[in-house]
Amino acid sequence: MSPAQEQGDKMESQRKEINLFAVTLLILGFAYYLLVRNSVGIHVAVGPEYVSIISWFIENGWIPSFIHIYALSLFTWSALAFKSKYYAIMLWLLINAIFEVGQAIPTNFIEKIPDLFGISSYLANGTFDWLDIIAVCVGGVVALLTMYWFESVIKNKDIEK
Numbered sequence: 001m002s003p004a005q006e007q008g009d010k011m012e013s014q015r016k017e018i019n020l021f022a023v024t025l026l027i028l029g030f031a032y033y034l035l036v037r038n039s040v041g042i043h044v045a046v047g048p049e050y051v052s053i054i055s056w057f058i059e060n061g062w063i064p065s066f067i068h069i070y071a072l073s074l075f076t077w078s079a080l081a082f083k084s085k086y087y088a089i090m091l092w093l094l095i096n097a098i099f100e101v102g103q104a105i106p107t108n109f110i111e112k113i114p115d116l117f118g119i120s121s122y123l124a125n126g127t128f129d130w131l132d133i134i135a136v137c138v139g140g141v142v143a144l145l146t147m148y149w150f151e152s153v154i155k156n157k158d159i160e161k
Contacts, residue, residue: 014154015078021146022074029067036061062135069096069139070146077147085147089140096136104128 001009069092076088102110103126110124 011081014082014150018074018078018150022071022078025067025071025074029064029071032063032067062129062131065096065100065132065135066139066142069093069136070143073140073143074146077143082147082151085144089143093136093140097133099123099126100128100132100136102126 073089102123
């Protein structure tokens with residue numbers, strides 16, 4: 001096997017690993033929607049009955065915002081042959097922020113926008129939450145840390161050989 005073929009096989013193996021991890025994240029996010037979120041998407045206010053930070057995080061619905069940027073940044077980074085970490089994260093940070101801020105637009109204005117792919121419906125029925133923006137930022141940071149960690153693991157595997 002030539003060095004170029006070996007390098008290509010190695011990159012394909014690395015892509016499979018990171019993509020499997022990202023798919024697992026998306027499955028967890030989907031499970032969250034099925035098991036935790038109610039059908040109308042009303043967020044429950046934090047009260048004294050929520051003692052742990054984890055239950056507060058889950059009950060207020062920020063997990064999908066966190067998982068979305070985290071998983072899709074990893075997919076994009078993988079598709080870009082593990083180059084452009086920052087581009088992958090900034091792309092999904094921008095997309096998530098636009099959709100979240102779009103939920104703050106008055107409904108009478110949104111009704112004037114053509115409903116391409118159900119976007120107007122999403123914006124009109126969604127609820128803007130600064131904590132979703134924070135979750136997106138945290139998801140981007142965690143994605144970056146995961147990318148650096150993944151690169152260090154790959155580098156250490158190369159050193160061992």
